[in-house]
Amino acid sequence: MLAKTVQDFAQDYLAPMAPILDEREEFPMENFHRLASMGLLGITIDEKYGGAGGGFKEFSIVTEEIAKACGATSAIYGSHIGLVLQSIARFGNEEQKSRFLPPLIDGTSVGAWGLTEPESGSDVASMSTTSTSGDGLYRLNGTKHFITNGDVADTFVIYATQNRELKSKGVNCLVVDRNTPGFQTIKQDGKLGMKASSTAELIFEDCPVPEKNRLGEENTGFYSAMQILESSRIAIAAQSVGIGQACLEAATNYAVSRKTFNNPIASYQAIQWMLADMATEIDAARLLTRRASILKDMKEPHNKEASMAKLFASESANRAATKAVQILGGYGYFKSSHVERYFRDAKITEIYEGTSEIHRMIISRSIINQANNN
Structure with a gap:
């Protein structure tokens, strides 16, 4: 129900506005307020502060659907909840939570x-x-x-x-x-x-x-920052899955309608294999993201799993974006195709909240430490 509700909203409202806002380089304040009115800014936050409850599983589902429609809005959303609200909710005292959280949840304040x-x-x-x-x-x-x-x-x-x-x-x-x-x-x-x-x-x-x-x-700020980053990377993984899914759908729709030599290009093995690789990697990235979010919600260790999800999902999104541009050919190189924007938006997912190199270091350290402790 949550995924369908957000998907309908994202595709009906966010997606049509995304290329316009991208062209203008304009902060989508109306998008932000609409997310607040739907209660989506309060996900993961206790209802006593005006939140909607839920956990990182729900947060990742919403983030994926938003990112599929508008990468920039998902970046705003992920930072606002995954970094700012989570910092206050997890490390603030009762007075601070009562003072700072409500305006961030109802959309009065941006974090x-x-x-x-x-x-x-x-x-x-x-x-x-x-x-x-x-x-x-x-x-x-x-x-x-x-x-x-x-x-x-x-x-x-x-x-x-x-x-x-x-x-x-x-x-x-x-x-x-x-x-x-x-x-x-x-x-x-x-x-x-x-x-x-x-x-x-x-x-x-x-x-x-x-x-x-x-x-x-x-x-104690350094340690709280590391804990926030550990979990917020799940949101970047979900964002990456959303962008990758958008690439797959755009490429598939084009492939079944575009004809060369009187045949849809989807009938050619070269295109089929690209679509198969995209679909498989995106689904795997989604499952890695779900696992990390569930571990977080269960209060289980999830540092390695969050890094795995962020690393694989971000790199998969970039591979999907490259393949989507290739499948669309010359059309994919122009803004009117949307995959041009997906291609540009995808790159940052390999950089912010820990570069791919940092996550490989985190994962390898975890594996080695586990081996040394056995």
Whole structure:
């Protein structure tokens, strides 16, 4: 029922708007508000805070259907729930959850999550943004980079270190309001894909943040960030499955209608094998994603499984996008085909929330550690 409801909405409303928003590079605020009105911004969040309940299985189902229709909207959605709401719901106290979650769930506020920096991507512990405490405040100084929703968000979850020499042991997680003095955002234009999702640089200049806005205990921010990333990668896997499925359907529809030498190109083995590979990989990616989401919902270890799902799904989506363009030929190279947009949108899934190389490292470490402990 959930999948069908979201699928109908996504195909009827999100899909027709996707190429227009992509062309304009315009944040789809109307999409965001419609998702809120359907209760979809509250998935995974307790009903006592206005949430819709459910778990990561439901979150991944919704994300896949949104991504199939509009990759940019799925990026906005995934970051808002998987990073921002999850950070507050899992590490905030009761007062913080009651204060921050309702406006993020009802669509009044857009959330952004600030971890990445110009000189600190995969090496999170080397962040240079600082939080100096005193007089009941933290003073933030530094810059965050490539932050999804950053140009339009009102509520920001920011990670900053109290002492760079402490590396992972000196990081705090703070909730920052857009109107805080000394805080500004600069939109980062010129992306290859996901053009309708906002990406921004965040600049903090002696920015005061109340101590009551710290999520979790002092100096535990690095560990909370790693836990959030561990589960949010399931959403990127689901996003990748959605993009891959869109590629498969577009390529199949074209192959059965396009004729060469008086025959549909779907009758040729070369095309059939590409479609078979696409379908098999996408289905496998979906099953890996479901397994990771179920483990997360059961509160079982899922770090390796989430990385496997994210790695395989993202690379499968990119292979599917390449094959879709190839099947459509010259038409696939133009925006009117939609697969051109899928091709551009797919690439980032191999980069954000852990590159493919990082996930191969996580998976291999898990395998080796298990062998050493046997």
